[in-house]
Structures are given as C-alpha cells and as structure tokens.
Amino acid sequence: MCGIIGAVGRDDETLETLVHGLAKLEYRGYDSAGVALTGDGSGVDICKRAGEIDDLRESLETRSPSGAVGIGHTRWSTHGPPNDANAHPHKDCTGDVAVVHNGIIENYQSVRDELTTSGHTFRSDTDTEVVPHLIEEGLANGLDPEAAFREAVGRIEGSYAIAAVIAGEETIFAARNDSPLVLGLDNEIFYLASDVPAFRDFTDQVVYLADGEFARLDDDWTVTDADGTVLDKDVETVEWDPEETGKSGYDHYMLKEIHEQPRALRQCLRGRVDELGGSVDLGDLGDLSPTGVQFVACGTSYHAALYGAQLFEHAGVPAQAFLASEYAASPPPIGDALVIGVTQSGETADTLSALREASRRGARTLAVTNTVGSTAARECDHVFYIRAGPEIGVAATKTFASQQAALNLLTLATAGGDTRSVVPALRDLPGNVQALLDDSRAADIAEIYEDASSYFFIGRGYHYPVALEGALKMKEITYKHAEGFAAGELKHGPLALVTEDTPVFAIVTGDNEMATKTIGNVKEVEARDAPVVAVTDGQSDVERYADHVLRVPETHPRAAAVLANVQLQLVAYHVANRLGRSIDKPRNLAKSVTVE
Template sequence: MCGIIGYVGADGALPIVATGLKNLEYRGYDSAGIALNNGTVDVFKQSGEIDDLTLPAEHSATCGIGHTRWSTHGQPTDANAHPHTDESGDVAVVHNGIIDNYESLKSELSSHTFTSETDTEVIPHLVEEHLSDGDDLLSAVEATIERLEGSFAIAVTTSGQDGFVVARQDSPLVLGHGEDGNFVASDVTAFLEHTREVSYLEDGDVALVTGADVTVYHDGGTVDRPVQTVDWEADAAEKGGYDHYMLKEIHEQPQALRQTLSGRLDTVTGDVDLELDLPEQYLNSLEEIQVVACGTSNHAGQYAARLLEQFADVRTTVEVASEYEFRGGRDPWRTLVVAVTQSGETADTLSAMRRAASAGARTLAVTNVVGSTAAREADDVVYIRAGPEIGVAATKTFAAQVATLTMLTVYVGRQRGALSGDRASTLLENLRRLPGAIQQVLDEEDATREVAYDLIDSDGFFFVGRHLGWPVAMEGALKLKEISYINAEGFAAGELKHGTLALVTEDTPVLAVLTDGAKPDQTLNNVKEVESRGAPVIGVSSLDDTTKYLDVEFAVPDLGTLEPLVANVFLQLFAYHVADALGRSIDKPRNLAKSVTVE
C-alpha cells in the first residue's frame, strides 16, 4: 500500500501536493517524492519520511503528482522512490500496486535505461514509447495499461501537456472535484481540506484530469461516475470512514491478500514464484525447519508448521522467539530457520535468528517491511506484501503471513518432490479463492456484531480448535485479550477435559473452530461437553449438522485446509465488536506497542 496525490488547477501545486502527502503518510513512509509540471517536469524525491523530503521554497507549477512509498519491489532508496520517469525526464509516474509482468516488459524495453529496482519504472518507459508514436497522454496511458498485469493505481504527467492521466485496476483511486482545481488520491484524506466532492474510479477506468474538468473513460467510451459528498472528518477519512484502523485493516484483508498472492501462483502447474533461490540439493537435505516468532506471528508459524509437515514432508518445530536456542546435535546445514516478523524489527525474533545464524544454520525471513533488519540480515527473505498496518492488534498481516507461508510450503514441497502437481494446484487454487471467501465473511459483519454485543458481560472466553484450528483459536483469544482487556484463553480442544472444563460456566462463552482442516467432528465432541454445562457456544463451521449443539453458527465457505484462516476473520470481528461495545482504545490498547523492539 502506497499513497498517491495529484492536483491541477489555479493554485500553486507544490504546497497542496506536499500537504496531501503528509496526510497520506500512514499509507507508507519509506520514501516520498513529487513531480511538478509547468510545461516541463521537475522531480523531487528521496528515501526517508516525508518530513525529510527536500523541496524548493516556491515553484510556479499548478500541476503536480506525489507519492509516499511502502516498499514492495526494491529497497527504500532515493533511486527507488517515486515518481519514476522515462529517460528524457518528460514523463513522470506514481504507482500503487504490483506489476506482475514487469520483468518481461523490462526485457522488451532493453534499449531503455533503467535506474531503479522497481516494477513501476516500466510504466513511464512504455508511455514514452507511445508518445513517441504520436499519441497524446491519454491514448499513451490507455495503450500502456493494456500491457500491464497485476494491480495498479497510477497517475501520469508529461511535459507539454496539461494535467495528468490516472488509471486503476484492483487498487483504489478517488477523484476530488474542487472550485479552483481537481484532485486525485489513494484516499480522500489527502485533499479533504480542499473539497468534499468526490467520485470513485472503478476497475478499468482511465481519467483525464485538468484544472477545468475531469473526464472518465472505460473501454474506450466516456462514463459518469457519481459525485458524492464526503461527510467524514479528517481522522475518519484516514480510516476510510471506519471508526478504527483495526476495523479498516480487517476489511482490507481481501485486497491485502491479492497483493500477497499477485504474480506468485501458477494454479495450472502447481508452482509458486517467491523470488527465492534455495538450492534444490539443500532443500532435499533438510531434516528440520525451525520457525521462530512471537505473538500473532508465532500463531501464523504454528499454522504453517502443520502445512509443512503435511505437504512438504519435513519435520517442523515452532518456538517462541524469546525462548529459542539452537539445539545441539542437529546438523546446521540440514536445518532451515524461518523467522516470521511483521515489522522485521522484533527484538526477540532478531535475536533468535542471529543465534541460528551463528550456529551455522541458513535463515529465511518472512516479513512485511522491505529493508528491515530481518530482511537485511537473513540469508533469504520473502515479503508478505500486506501494506502498512497501523492498528497495534495484527489482523491483515496474520492472513498475509499464513498465505505466504502456505506458498513457501508449496515451494519446499515441490522442490523436495513431496508434493505432486495436482495436490499443489488444489492448494494454490484455494489460496486464489481466499480473498473472495474472506469477503463473504466480512459481508456478514452485522450478525457478528450482534452476537458480540450480547456477550460483553461474560466473565471470560474460551477459544478451541484442533490441528489447523488450534493456532486460529490461540489467535482469536489473543485478539480479544489485546483490545477488550477481558480474559480469554485459546487452546487445543482436547485439553478442555484436562483441567479447563472446571472453569466452564454459563458465563464463559466458548468459540469453536469447526472447519475442514480443524478436525471438526472431534472438536464437536468437546463442544458437547461445554454445551452440557450451560456454556454459550459459538461455532465457526463448515459442518452440515451442528445446529443442535451451537447457540450461534457462522458458516465458512468451502476452502479445504484454508478454512480455519477464513474462520479467523469471524474471530477478529467478534473481538473488535466486543471491545468497541466496551469503549476500549482499540487501535492503541493499553501497555502494548505495534513493534516490540526491546527484549
């Protein structure tokens, strides 16, 4: 996720675009840049936070586009910062999304000089090609996006032409209609102080934006996108109209997962492309994978461990990073240590990764942040590409971590010959369907809210599941504890009768994961035990006949071994609405930090 802002009109563009970037800083803060067009294009960009961006005191341009970056391709450097230009410097582009086929496009453009590591840079060079053929900017952008595969929201400006052209596919763009000019941005918060009149572009739309007018095109013809009046305050606008970042990020999961999966799956062959170069000899020699992580990342690792053992035929252990020691008697060469850390800066996880490296083991970081310490220090890295997460309680990054680790499972299993193409294709097809399945859950939020409100006076909560449902139960309990401050415990369902059943009463609701991949029939036996003791039972289920044992049932779409991950979204929504009903500080829960950078 990155931030885009553009303005063209009667006023100076520099202060408007610069302020718009600051308003979008929550969308990315690795680097920032602005392109100003007053007949010629001037670009100012650099790595670091927006406040570090060196800009002129004044500039005569009344047209400009800006970008704040969350890195997905290439390190957060000056060269990789947006806007990107063609060789002449006449075309400037800002982009949010991922161009899946940028490598093949770059090969086609071998006569051009590229100066960055980013996927975005192919866009200005493609536009340049079409402009040199005599196209105007609108036609050049339309021809360019026909070549692009993946997700994108782009704004393009060029010397000698007024305004800019924008386009979107699977990444948001909103137009702002002002009295003295017009705007484009990733979120309305970028320009809310100037206008509240907006229209939202749809996938496949291309728009020509000038100071006088905005014209939207789709499939070669003009279309009208209705103008709406935004009544949010600026703080709510940053949250897309949601009351909290956490809720916004729960709802961002389908889009975040599309970014995670984009360009990486081949559901026909059953192969994945994670840009990894782990030698086949090494993977075939593996005796063990050790996953080290904390909190939510540890739960993602627990989920992955079961997949790795089932589909890649390799013993996998998961350890809390703060308790990790590389065990003696194991051949470091035959052990891969996977460090899972959203921020890439988690102190305990970095310490565990370093201990593994010092013992001679190969290390692989699974992280969200390009250029983070974990990414720099690990032998190999896979990015989850979920975009920035503002809420302290992790939501979309958990889903993206599990999805990424599932792809890693396929990669390792295929390399080791343990996973057939057919089985891999089935698993990858379920991954491909995951965003849509989660959207179905999000569409049922009102029902989840109602159940949550009914149970806010409970003494405590128990979350249970088996196999892949166990880490999801632990994650569900963690979310509720983090943001509601109510005691909650997540554990393997079979452990109920080994002590915890003594605590079960009519005031301790039980939330059970009863999906494929979670041994639902066996878990249902445990549900019967708590139901007979009067506890309210909420089941997240894909079973056909559970109604007589459940007080409330939420149905999970058919998705095989990924069904527990879909079930997790119900648990996130449940935790959120319990905390919201209690008036808790959801985005900044007491005593907690987003990234734990001290041991």
C-alpha cells in the first residue's frame, strides 16, 4: 500500500534511480506516481501523474526534474480520487517544500482548517498536504529545516512514513509511525524506501527505522529519536539476491512465485527438521508451551491462521483464529495463552493493532512473518520467520504455502503431535509440489470454465481454509465472484446459488469419514447439474461424481492441504490470464495494507 523511494548522492542519476525504485514498488498497489527533486539551485521540481509508472515516464520525457536529492511515491488512494492533483509529492504554498507520505493522518481536517484560516491554499483532497504547509509554517517562524520538519510531524496524529525535501537543502528528512521505512547504505550514497526492493539493486546494507524515529540523509545518515538524541542503529545485510525480485522469464510474478514454492518450502524447513530423528527443533524460540493459542491475521494469512488453529486443536491445545480487525471485540486470552500474529509483511496495520491489544491484555505474542526487521518482528515477544523469500505479486502464493509449513513446524515444536508421520510428509512436500507443478491440468480446467458466472470451493477439516483461500485467489485476480465453504454448509443456504453455470471445486483427499461426507456434498451439487472439479489424491471414489479431476500426490492430510492449494492457485492464475486481467497488480488491492 503506497510506496516511498528517496535517494541522496546519485547526482545526475537521481531521477533515474527514483523511477527505478518506483517500478520496483509497483507490487504494493497504486493508482498514481510522482517524483520531486532539488539540489540544483532552482528550488523543488515536481512531476506527478495519475495512472501507472509508464504514464509518469511519459510525462518525464517532456519535463524532467533535476537535482542530486529526490523523493518519489506511488499512491494508493485513501483521501480523494486518483488524479494528478491528489498524486504525491505534495508541496506548500511557496513550492519550496515537497512531501511524500504513506498512512493516514487522522487529525488532518482540523489541521487543514487551521492552516486555511492562516492563509494557506490547498490544491488536493489528501490528508498528506497538511504536512508541507506545516513545514512551511515552521520555516516562516524562523526554524531551521530539520526543526520545522520535526515540529510538523509533532502536529499530526495517525500512521505515517513521511519523507520531505526542502529547497536549498541537499537533504531528505524522514520519520515513521506505524508504517514501514528502511534506509539503504552504499558508501556515500543513501536511500530511503518503504520496502527493500526499491533499492536492492544498488545495496544490501539496510537500517530499519522503528516507530517514533527520524532520519536525516545528506552526506551521511543519522537516525534520532523524537527528542533528537542520536541512536546507534544496527546495519543489517539483506540475504536475498536482487534477481529474486525479477520475473525470470515468466509472464507474471504470480506464476513465477507459484513455481518457486518448492524452493520456498525447502528454505522454510531447512535446519528446523531432523529427518532421521523425525523431530522438529525451533530452539531459537525457547520453550513456548502454550496452554491456549489465539491467532490474529487478515486475508490469506487469516486462512493460514485457520489452518494453524486446527493443527493446535488436533495437538490438544485449545486454539482460535480471529480476523485481526475484529480482535478488539473478542474474548481475552485465557491463562498462559499465546497470541500469534500471522502477517507476510509484518506491517499489516490490523494485525499489528490486534497484537498490541493482546500485549495490553497481558498475553505473550509471536509473529509468524516473512519480513526480517518488520514492525511485527520487532514488537512481538517472539518471531518465527517463514523464509519464503521476496514475494512481488499482490496475490499471495508462496507465502501461504510457507505459512502452512511453518505452522506445522511451530505446532510440532510447541504442542507435540505425531512427528513420526508428519515430518516425512513435510520433508517430501517440496518434491510433491514440484511433481504437481510439472503435471497440473489447471490450464485445461481454466479454459473450460473461464466464462462461469461464479465459482464455489468446498472442503472439510484442513481443506476448509484451503477452500476459502482458493476462492480468495479467484476473486483477487479474475474479478469474478467466488466463495469458499465448509463442505457441510452448502445445504444450509448456499446450495440455492448452485446452477449448471457454477463450477464447484471439491477438495477430497484420503479415504476416511471426512472424505466420505465431502463426497456426499459433491453428490448434492451434482444433483443440481453443477459441474464438479475434484482436487484429489485418488484414494476415495470422488472421481466417479466429478466432471474433471486435479490430482495431488498421496501424503499426510496436513501436507495434502498445501498441495491442494497449489492446484487452486494455478486455476485462478490461468482463468485470470485467459481473461486478460492485471494479475500482478489487481485493481483496488495492495500488497501490504498499512492502514486499518
């Protein structure tokens, strides 16, 4: 959600660097883009456009800002529609201050009213625009640029990552609160961004800002607290290669990331599973031993949380999964409960809010995340990294599979269970996913059902969260109606929507009572002339009642849920591709949702 890039010290390459960084941040979701540069003695020069990065590039062909210092932004609209005026950067009345901002300024209206009364003229509908005017006020009152920036930040309330440039200063001023911001260091060249991919092609040395911290970038870098005290920040090395954020010959990032799942799963499991001994060792987490577990998460991560809650329940530990945005209204944790926040980015605002509420309630907290140095990783009592590697496509794929694997490891290590049967299944999971990818008929299924009016996904047990996730993927990237259900719930209402134009994807693995009951639900939709696509390992006789079959290898039920999900990812991808959708950047969606 929104993206920030800043660069100091690139000299004649600053503009090119900013546009390159914005392109690397496209995956976060946006509807306009812009840049502001200064440092050549001619004030602050801004160019911004509604639309995509290519639209901005088109504008830059006839009007190229210049300067050795610059900031850029991709905007995901919250206040005001996506148009040129509302695009970032925003400037003050004099044109000497330019600001980019991620997040929401909650008191912007009262501040704006006050500034308007004082004679300031606003040109946009955004909450962000109050910031450059506040800086202008500070400068007019005799403050130096850094003091004016600090005073402006002190006046606003809400979530923000803010970066500003001021005419006459070859400096970027920045601050963060509840929205990510990271510095990139490359000798005497410095970068600022909302996410590492924006500058990873140039450096792997990073400094993560924490809430309440300020940064100043000029001929050096400095991080201070709210009082101006210089902080000794750790410089960390990004382990992944910049090529991991490219498409590697695939048509879309999403397809590449689906095919990266065997490697992502190996990375998640490596060093944590003793294959010979059949045990799991997560020693760096310590002895958690929860008496109860509450999960908080959103979207795809919520489906992983539902899956994780079942794992803990089956291990004898009471567990619940909550939508993070609803957690404040939930019952408090009981006893020595552990609250687990599942968040790919570690910056999801609703999940962070729920984790903070859990801490206020006295619970221990654990972040299951993909992002080293993220807010969730820093704020929680414990952190467990899923190690999926960078994911660029907005629709989560390899991170969901890695979350499933990670939650299996977490359950086995903290609550016990049948490690002798589960560990071999986890060990075989990367190979089984690869075999599935090599032989999948998902593209054929997509060709048959691309024109369907709606899609239903059903499953029981571990497959219920997968049914929900399958429907979410279909909705996200095809823009078609899709719903996931616990298979037994169809007859309690949703069956009224089933027609011959409603393909039903039924996940059935194994040959136990649960499989038998799901086959009964398949018969219910078959009797209403709905086409059935069975996602199955062939152990049951569901194929007798299915129009088409998507195969998964035989394995433990926990691992089968991962495999079934991969087939559904492929179906959604191929339907979207046939419909010509914007697969990597679906409309209205963002990769990291940093507002509540």
